Every structure is written in structure tokens, then in C-alpha cells.
Amino acid sequence: MNAPPDDITTFLGTLPPDEYEARRRIRTCRNAASLKVVQTENPDARQFCWIVTETATAWIYRPAETDVLGKVAIYLADLLKAADRAEKLEALA
Numbered sequence: 001m002n003a004p005p006d007d008i009t010t011f012l013g014t015l016p017p018d019e020y021e022a023r024r025r026i027r028t029c030r031n032a033a034s035l036k037v038v039q040t041e042n043p044d045a046r047q048f049c050w051i052v053t054e055t056a057t058a059w060i061y062r063p064a065e066t067d068v069l070g071k072v073a074i075y076l077a078d079l080l081k082a083a084d085r086a087e088k089l090e091a092l093a
Contacts, residue, residue: 011061022069023060029076030056036083042090048083052076 008015008023015023033052040046059072 008060016066019066019069022066022073025073026056026060026069026076029073029080030060032080033076033083036080040083040087042083042087044086044090045083048079048086052079052083055079 008020008027012023029052033049033056037046037049037053040049055072056076059069064072
């Protein structure tokens with residue numbers, strides 16, 4: 001039984017598994033940042049989240065090599081970690 005189509009397969013069709021996984025990771029970062037941006041009160045963390053949201057939106061369906069998509073996903077995850085650190089730093093003050 002096949003999984004129901006999601007936004008990635010709806011817009012891009014069937015993809016090689018590694019490319020799909022890289023795009024899924026980008027989407028996950030976008031979704032996490034979209035939630036975090038409305039939950040955090042820290043302005044620095046919020047700014048990191050907006051960067052993640054905007055960058056992920058620009059890359060999720062863009063034609064790109066799988067290795068590039070993987071690097072984008074890592075970059076976005078690092079920015080989410082920076083947002084977490086900004087919140088922790090503020091809590092120390």
C-alpha cells in the first residue's frame with residue numbers, strides 16, 4: 001500500500017528516496033520554525049526562526065541537487081539550534 005501523496009510529491013512527483021528525505025527535512029525545519037516563531041518571546045530566537053521559515057520556503061520545491069538540499073537542511077537545523085541557544089542565553093540573564 002502506498003502512502004498518500006503529500007505536498008512534496010504533489011508538486012514534484014515521485015522523487016528518489018534521498019532527495020525526498022532532504023526535502024522532507026527542509027519541510028520539517030520550516031514547520032518547527034513556524035511554530036517556534038509564535039511561541040518564543042526572545043527577539044533573537046524569533047529572528048532565527050523567520051530566517052529558517054523564509055529559507056526553507058524558498059528551497060523546499062526548488063530544483064537542486066540532493067547534496068545541496070542536504071546542506072540546506074543542515075543549515076536550517078543549525079539555525080533552529082541557534083534559536084534555542086538564544087532563548088537559553090536570555091534565561092540566564
